Amino acid sequence: MPKFFVKNDQIKDNKIIIIGEDVNHIKNVLRLNIDHNIQICNLDTLENYTCGITRIDTHSIECNIFNKVASETEPNIHITIFQGLPKADKMELIIQKSVELGAYEITPVQMERCVVKLDEKSKTKKIERWQKISETAAKQSGRDIIPKINQITNIKNICNLTCEYDIVLLAYEKEEKITLKQELQKYKENYDKNLNIGIIIGPEGGLEEKEVIELTNCGAIPITLGKRILRTETVAFTLISIIMYELGDLGGAI
Numbered sequence: 001m002p003k004f005f006v007k008n009d010q011i012k013d014n015k016i017i018i019i020g021e022d023v024n025h026i027k028n029v030l031r032l033n034i035d036h037n038i039q040i041c042n043l044d045t046l047e048n049y050t051c052g053i054t055r056i057d058t059h060s061i062e063c064n065i066f067n068k069v070a071s072e073t074e075p076n077i078h079i080t081i082f083q084g085l086p087k088a089d090k091m092e093l094i095i096q097k098s099v100e101l102g103a104y105e106i107t108p109v110q111m112e113r114c115v116v117k118l119d120e121k122s123k124t125k126k127i128e129r130w131q132k133i134s135e136t137a138a139k140q141s142g143r144d145i146i147p148k149i150n151q152i153t154n155i156k157n158i159c160n161l162t163c164e165y166d167i168v169l170l171a172y173e174k175e176e177k178i179t180l181k182q183e184l185q186k187y188k189e190n191y192d193k194n195l196n197i198g199i200i201i202g203p204e205g206g207l208e209e210k211e212v213i214e215l216t217n218c219g220a221i222p223i224t225l226g227k228r229i230l231r232t233e234t235v236a237f238t239l240i241s242i243i244m245y246e247l248g249d250l251g252g253a254i
Contacts (some may be wrong), residue, residue, distance in 0.1 A: 001039045001050075002030055003139050005146060008044040011065075016040055016051055018061040018146045026053075026061055037200055039069065039142075046074075046144045053236065074144050077247055078104040080165070081159055081236050082201035084111040085118075090233045095130050099137035099147050099225040101240040106134070107150040109158065149167045154212050158200065159218035168198035170215055171239065172222040173206055173229050177218065180223050184246045 004026075010017050018026065018040075026032050027136060032052050040063065041048050049062035073127045085091065085108050097107055108130075118126060131150040138146045148166055162168045169183065187195060200220060202211075216222060 001037060002032070003039040003041060004028070005041050005043050005135070005139070008042060011042060014065045015054075016049065016063045016065060017063040017127045019059065023061055024163060027056060036113070037066075037210065038063065041071075041144050043146065046071075048144065049124060050128050051052055071144050072144075073142050075244065076100050077102070078194055079194065079240055080105040080107060080195045080245060081106050081197070081240075082109050082153075082198060082231065084109050084201060085114040085116045085152070085234065086116050086203050086232050091126075091130065092133050093157045094233050094236050095133050095149065096137045097173075098240060099113060099143065100141040101237060102244055103147055103240055104145075105150060105238070107158075108131075108152045109200075109205055110152055110154050112208040112211060114203045116203075118152065124170060127151060150198070151205050155214055158198075158220075159214060159237050162198065162215075165196045165198040168215075168220040169213050169239070170200045170207075170212065170220040171225060171235050172212055173224075174212075175222040175224040178221060178223050180225065180242060181246070183221060184243065195247065199230060199236065199239050201239075204232055 002023050004018060006016055006018065010019070028234050032038065032053060034056060036053050038053065039048060048069040050069055052065045052066060052136055053061060054064050055062040061239045072231075079102065081094070081103050083091065083094055088092070091108065098106055103111070127149055131146075134149055151184060167182065167183065167187070200215060212222060225235070225238060
């Protein structure tokens with residue numbers, strides 16, 4: 001069933017009014033008509049509803065709420081991806097698949113070996129596009145949130161944020177001893193709260209040694225992903241999948 005997002009002010013008297021780009025998508029892409037059912041999530045409360053379309057206008061669509069639907073799509077594990085800016089359109093793929101797999105936030109990072117250099121105007125346009133990709137992926141995968149794409153940051157700012165996470169993992173090709181499994185084992189059996197996990201991933205070419213030292217000094221834990229070196233666009237998918245599997249992908253309130 002197609003899923004869409006609204007805010008509190010779009011819900012009144014057991015009716016929901018859909019506006020914006022979703023109107024065109026419902027009318028002209030999905031070609032839904034009156035009496036078709038859709039699922040709607042209130043982003044302000046994270047409540048989900050099954051609704052039936054009752055009116056289709058040029059700029060809005062009205063729906064009747066049939067019932068509230070329990071949703072368990074959001075895990076207790078909050079994963080933030082700190083992704084070194086990759087080349088071309090790889091960031092779009094990383095965002096799309098990370099959102100589908102359950103990432104909570106994604107933060108692009110300017111690192112020493114990043115080939116991409118964006119000016120302020122380009123940054124704004126990129127963030128807007130990436131946020132739209134996140135929204136589309138969230139709808140497709142039935143998420144109850146639209147993961148936020150944060151502003152482009154740097155290593156120094158990440159260091160100031162590490163204290164906000166229960167664990168910060170640093171994917172580093174030169175690490176040989178500490179494995180992801182070893183670190184997750186510390187949390188696998190006993191935790192009674194939402195886990196906040198940060199994952200730092202370098203761009204093509206990896207991280208500079210001085211960046212690794214700086215991040216390690218502020219609490220990040222370098223880990224190995226095995227004997228093979230993965231492409232930067234593969235690392236996030238691998239880590240999120242393993243973390244969700246090992247820690248159970250538990251549903252619950254966020």
